[in-house]
Amino acid sequence: MSSTPAAPPGPPAAVLWDMDGTLVDTEPSWVEAEFALVREHGRSWSLELARSLVGSDLRVSAGVLQREGGVRLGTEEIVQGLTERVLAAVRERVSWRPGALELLTAVLAGGVPCALVTMSWSSLAHEVVRRAPEGAFAAVVTGDTAARPKPAPDPYLQAARALGVDPGACVALEDSRTGVASALAAGVPTVGVPHVVPLDPAPGLVRVPTLRGLDLPWLARVAAGDAEDALTGAGGAAGVSGS
Numbered sequence: 001m002s003s004t005p006a007a008p009p010g011p012p013a014a015v016l017w018d019m020d021g022t023l024v025d026t027e028p029s030w031v032e033a034e035f036a037l038v039r040e041h042g043r044s045w046s047l048e049l050a051r052s053l054v055g056s057d058l059r060v061s062a063g064v065l066q067r068e069g070g071v072r073l074g075t076e077e078i079v080q081g082l083t084e085r086v087l088a089a090v091r092e093r094v095s096w097r098p099g100a101l102e103l104l105t106a107v108l109a110g111g112v113p114c115a116l117v118t119m120s121w122s123s124l125a126h127e128v129v130r131r132a133p134e135g136a137f138a139a140v141v142t143g144d145t146a147a148r149p150k151p152a153p154d155p156y157l158q159a160a161r162a163l164g165v166d167p168g169a170c171v172a173l174e175d176s177r178t179g180v181a182s183a184l185a186a187g188v189p190t191v192g193v194p195h196v197v198p199l200d201p202a203p204g205l206v207r208v209p210t211l212r213g214l215d216l217p218w219l220a221r222v223a224a225g226d227a228e229d230a231l232t233g234a235g236g237a238a239g240v241s242g243s
Contacts, residue, residue, distance in 0.1 A: 009224035013169035019118035021175035025095040033085035043070035055176025057149030099212030115139040115159035156186035207231040
């Protein structure tokens with residue numbers, strides 16, 4: 001007697017999206033803003049320093065700009081200045097990461113709620129939300145509303161709580177080491193999409209080179225622990241050489 005094939009896993013309870021570098025390609029705008037700010041203070045900046053800040057809390061980034069970039073402004077003034085520069089770029093044009101808008105649309109069509117979990121400030125996050133499909137994000141957690149920033153688990157725990165779902169039944173989408181650490185610490189199965197920085201393998205992390213071609217059934221496999229890491233043996237290489 002042949003055995004009955006196992007039923008495919010059900011969809012995740014929710015999909016929790018990082019923003020910068022995962023949903024939208026704003027990382028180059030952040031890097032440009034950092035270089036411009038440091039130049040205004042008569043110092044030089046580097047891609048290495050810029051990449052070290054990917055996924056970080058903006059107050060942490062401000063401290064590095066003060067110490068390493070010689071920026072003679074207060075923390076909140078630096079955060080506000082950087083955000084305004086990136087916000088201006090987003091208002092001019094939103095560049096979605098490859099496959100992100102298509103996957104977001106597919107998830108919504110499948111009736112699965114989404115949350116945006118970003119270390120950017122609310123002003124920038126809500127500008128991106130306004131340019132996404134209407135009603136795409138049922139919850140938004142930002143760097144100025146999270147109890148503790150990534151890599152602490154708080155942002156992802158707050159997002160799951162806002163949606164009324166179990167974090168372990170969700171899937172997170174991330175591009176940075178800081179963000180991956182946050183999602184995994186919250187117990188969320190995580191898809192890592194390297195962009196500016198490479199991602200090392202980790203339990204609970206499934207790495208892919210791009211979101212292009214992914215769909216809701218595949219995310220269901222990630223949530224169930226049945227998806228394979230697509231970058232095993234590839235060193236977790238970033239999708240781009242720089243920004």
